[in-house]
Amino acid sequence: MALETSARRDGEDYILNGHKRWIGNGDAADVVVIFARDVADGRVKAFVMEKNDDDEGSFPPGYRPTVITGKIGKRAILQSDIVIENLRIPARNRLEHCDSFKDVSRVLTATRGGAAWEAVGHAMAGYEIAAHYSLVREQFGKPIGSFQLVQNKLANMLSELTAMQLMCSRMAELIESDRLTGPMASMVKMATAQKAKWICAEARDILAGNGLLLERHVARHLTDMDVVSTYEGTDSIQSLLVGRDITGISAFK
Ligand SMILES: Cc1cc2nc3c(=O)[nH]c(=O)nc-3n(C[C@H](O)[C@H](O)[C@H](O)COP(=O)(O)OP(=O)(O)OC[C@H]3O[C@@H](n4cnc5c(N)ncnc54)[C@H](O)[C@@H]3O)c2cc1C
Known part of the structure; x- marks a missing residue:
């Protein structure tokens, strides 16, 4: 959805509304960067909201976060649903170099690259757990890793994992030489997410019943x-x- 949170200049402040x-x-953050569309020129700008300087560390009026519960994965970090209603932010808290959605896209290019590396990490873990399990789990009197179908799965998992690692290494080189574009980051994020999901699903299948247990990861x-x-x-x-x-x-x- 297009960015709908709005910002309206009012004297020395901006007033933000949205969701x-x-x-x-x-x-929980002490400082929150909020992207909002300036009603005056239709451009996306960034506003730094700071907590109140009180003992409770309360939020300014107009910023109401509610933690989203019941998420199936990435449970170590909490996300919020935030209602922003007539939130007043001093104009001096506007980030000077964010003046359009193009500037926001630069942030997204960087964070998409980060998510691609996360996918590599999950895929490596899934592959390594499955490869190890294939040697210790025995069926029909031998390790399941001796069956052709299991070896075929492991070989394909490793080749996809290697492709992911090479893509991300190349992405890192392009970042270093300042040549990574937004679409490149999108392609790497998409490809690594798809491959990692598939590798982790294959790993879960190789562990079969035990793969359903949280303790097996x-x-x-x-x-x-x-x-x-x-x-x-x-x-x-x-x-x-x-x-x-x-x-x-x-x-x-
Ligand atoms: C755990 C978690 C953490 C997050 N952290 C942050 C954060 O810190 N900051 C932040 O700003 N956001 C954050 N997000 C938001 C996240 O970026 C969005 O959830 C994500 O981009 C998908 O948007 P949506 O959930 O609104 O899906 P929707 O836009 O409602 O999409 C629903 C479905 O429709 C499809 N779809 C939508 N539009 C189109 C289209 N034009 N053409 C074809 N298909 C379409 C989508 O692919 C999807 O399958 C987080 C989300 C999650 C789940």
């Missing part, structure tokens, strides 16, 4: 990957960004 969902640490990596493939933009949205770059035609509108 944000799934904001990481939105209930593969199910956790699989559900964590469901989350990773959603945030920073779903695979579908990443594909539209890549598709627009390939064709020059936006499928968003």
